[in-house]
Amino acid sequence: MSRLYAAGEKWQLFHGDLIEVAREFLQPNSVDIVLTDPPYSWRDYKNEYYKLGVVCSEYLKDGGLALLFMGSHSLDKKMSVMSAVGLEYLWCFKCSWKPLQATPKIFHPVPVFVASRLLIAYGKGDLNLVRARWNRKKMSLDFIELERIESEHGWAVNDVVIGEAPMDKRGHMWQQNLNLFVRIAEMFVCPDDVVLDPFNGTGTTGVAVLCEGGYYIGIDVDETMLKFSAERLERVENILTQKKDKFFIYTERTLFE
DSSP: OOEEEEEOSSEEEEESOHHHHHHHHOOTTOEEEEEEOOOOOHHHHHHHHHHHHHHHHHHEEEEEEEEEEEOSTTHHHHHHHHHHTTOEEEEEEEEEESSOOOEEEEETTEEEEEOOEEEEEEEOSOHHHHHHHHHHHHHHSOHHHHHHHHHHHOSSOOSEEEESSOOOOSSOTTOOOHHHHHHHHHHHOOTTOEEEESSOTTSHHHHHHHHTTOEEEEEESOHHHHHHHHHHHHHHHHHHHHHOOHHHHTTOTTTTO
């Protein structure tokens, strides 16, 4: 049964199936961004990709973004689901981290060391609204932060995104790099954007969204992960309230302790 698990000032966590939670608690066309890292196995999680496509199609606003991490294996099948629900493919970003850590994968017929993740960007509806959102993101930055970003790669974002920290798997075996997610949030999340992660996991997306002043909604079927995420998001919200410095968040080594 779907239910609200925990909530803060700018975040909510729900327990349950992603479709059931969305239909019970979310309003259609109410989400600015879906940013998520679903399980990569198409064979084991094919139905979850169909559900993800439905959620993106029904709950994103016109001009909203779906930013979806996808494993390279069976990528064509995963992308076909998103096209079938009417999402418009925009770009493929390549995400990695420092120091580089490669994981050996054996995919027929070639063995591959995987040292990056693909982040596929989709738009919903009027692409002019997607461009308008991009301009709104630029206008939301203060001068110092804009100067820092433009000095690194200009305002046109780099399609290679690097997390300046090693992978951290203390919360979950599939946990993503926090620094990497903060970089992604810097690129796309505007203050007060509603950002949904239907595969919440350890709440890494939520931490990054809070750092950019967004409102986060996470959904998961695993109560252990929701408990971990709720404690983590409460700590982050307290830190931001006291220090108002997002850079403290993803350099703080004791965030999980």
